[in-house]
Amino acid sequence: MAPKVLVSDKLSETAVQIFRDRGVEVDYLPDLGKDKEKLLEVIGQYDGLAIRSATKVTEKILAAATNLKVIGRAGIGVDNVDIPAASKKGVIVMNTPFGNSVTTAEHAIAMMFAVARQLPEASASTHEGKWEKNRFMGVELFNKTLGVIGAGNIGGIVCDRALGLKMKVIAYDPFLSDERAHKMGVMKVELDELLAKADFITLHVPMTEKTKNILSRENLAKTKNGVRIINCARGGLIDEEALVDALKSGHVAGAALDVFANEPATESPLFNMPNVVVTPHLGASTTEAQENVALQVAEQMSDYLLTGAVQNALNMPSVTAEEAAVMGPWVKLAGHLGDFVGQMTDEPIQAINILYDGLVTEMNLQALNCAAIAGIMKAANPDVNMVSAPVIARERGVQIATTTQEKSGVFDGYMKLTVVTETRERSVAGTVFSDGKPRFIQIKGINIDAEVGQHMLYTTNRDVPGIIGTLGGTLGKHGVNIANFTLGRTAVGQDAIAVLYLDAPLPQVVVDELKATGLFLQVKPLEFDAA
Incomplete structure (x- = not known):
């Protein structure tokens, strides 16, 4: 049976014809997006939903979309789509970031x-x-x-x-x-x-x-x-x-x-x-731009529905369905590694070096690269996705290098991400355990075993007594619960780090108090995408 797409906002006839020419059944109902109740009533019939800005894809709509596989937004903005809800539902959200x-x-x-x-x-x-x-x-x-x-x-x-x-x-x-x-x-x-x-x-x-x-x-x-x-x-x-x-x-x-x-x-x-x-937000309002993004979204959605190819997805890497099942946890790890160094780096990035070790070398490294680069760039550009991130990095002259090696050490496979700026290099390594959860296993060359959570705290200090007590006491005083606490050091009395997984975001007052102790060289709250 041919996949079926609903176009619920105004799209050009040429774009609608692309669906038909590719063998996709399409219903062109350009005013339906404004009728929430009617959309809720019919959305369960469709494999794809092509929209502009009028249609609001809410959690309620997604709950009724029992067959929906992909949402395509003709344009860059996706404020009208509940992306976390779509991700939870397994629905891919695509946009057209360069059409206008x-x-x-x-x-x-x-x-x-x-x-x-x-x-x-x-x-x-x-x-x-x-x-x-x-x-x-x-x-x-x-x-x-x-x-x-x-x-x-x-x-x-x-x-x-x-x-x-x-x-x-x-x-x-x-x-x-x-x-x-x-x-x-x-x-x-x-x-x-x-x-x-x-x-x-x-x-x-x-x-x-x-x-x-x-x-x-x-x-x-x-x-x-x-x-x-x-x-x-x-x-x-x-x-x-x-x-x-x-x-x-x-x-x-x-x-x-x-x-x-x-x-x-x-x-x-x-x-x-x-x-x-x-002017009334006319930046993308030309005939050519509106036509370009409409044609692009029709091609992208058709490609996915007919071949499984993913382009310009905001919530999924460009991988096949077969690869996704195996690579999912590693894609998440790559994003977390990139997110870590992205949040830690304020200088212009000159190079990104990614090392793959062991079993991970057999996976789709391009997709993993995209996930890692997107994580890095997200700190400066939240609209970035796994497809546009490498393009943006190249535009800024960032050199990207990938290295693979046979299994070394105790892990069956791991990734190491190094970012190079004019003044320093910053690296972090991670792996995926048998439970499917990403772990940080090395930061600044110091071995650790840190579970990645949504809210985290990273500190650096000299290895001296009182660090654990100060961290625990200060967070406890302000009602911040610690889910996981990991320490590492280069040697006795030398450089040391702490990585804390917290149950809630860290208030600024806690950061200020920790800095005021004089014990820490660095106190950095970190936020990661929820699991």
Whole structure:
């Protein structure tokens, strides 16, 4: 029997035809996604669900989706899909992360032109029959300095287009290597230098705890007088109240915003301000982009339903169904190893080296590599998946090397992940025990046996008396229960580490108290995906 797909949002007829041409039965009901009760009633009939943003795939919908195998989102955002619930149900969630990159980059360039020449206000004035030629005095882009915050896929395209306009381009991106920056023709700088030098600043980073209000009141004050700011990435990257004040004072000469902290933004103090250009989140809204992502999602879903091939999955590596059963725990381990070094590393990464030992060398190493790299990159980009992670790493000039070796030591197989930055190397090794649970077996060259949990604490110190008591006493005082406690050291009185698996997230007050003792060289709370 042919697999059956429901398209519950508006998708192009060409995309719908791809399903039919590939031998997939398809029901095109573009308004069904807005009718939750009707969707709940019929979803059990389908193997696949193709959506845009209108359909909300909730836990309740997934519970009724008794035959559903794959959800395909035409576009990058999957806020309308309960991914943990889908994973628990065994449903793959795919997106199309690169289908609208050019469109979004072009919108940023268009917004830069608009704010440089005050085009919307000049157009409105002329439509009113005025001829205010002297009122709208713009600035050239030629020879101006563009500061690009986030030089990944979309930011990289913006850099390329800006260089074509003969602008000087500087970029801030923690994952951008010197080699990659040189190849792109841009100058890599720290954030403070970018703020001080840029005539125009454009944002192209995801919304994370690290990037929230990256243009804060404090950072806006560091910018060049007369700077113009463009944001076509995510709302919340700019402190909007601080931006209003900077515009009123004249320190910021203009702003062009496609995104807002709260959307839909039907009111904002930024609206109707002089030389503030605003659009309703149009970054991906071109005919070509919408067609591209629709065609891509139809191809990806058809491939999976007909052959088992997985592309751009957010909750599963690119492996066959046969491999998945064997590799599942190792894929999880690879992600945990990457997540560990990703959370521990703040410098630009130059290289990622992955060593496979023993039985693991016979598995799909490309998928394991993808899982490890995705874990590393997730700290800076939560939207990353196992398919896009290697692409993002390559864009940033990160060198990736894989080594295999025959069984050595006491384990039937293990993985060791090493990240190289300009100043140091950081490594962690792990294995999967017979219970199927990942374990950390070595950190910083120190042998341990640490079970991986959702909430963890990692500390480093000199091997001196009192460490266990201090950790246990401080956590106990604040009601944080320890599920597992692992210690390791290089030698008596030398370097030592502790890895604690906790029942709850670690409050900042505990971190501060531990640091204040002076016993620890490092106190780092860690968070991992739930099992």
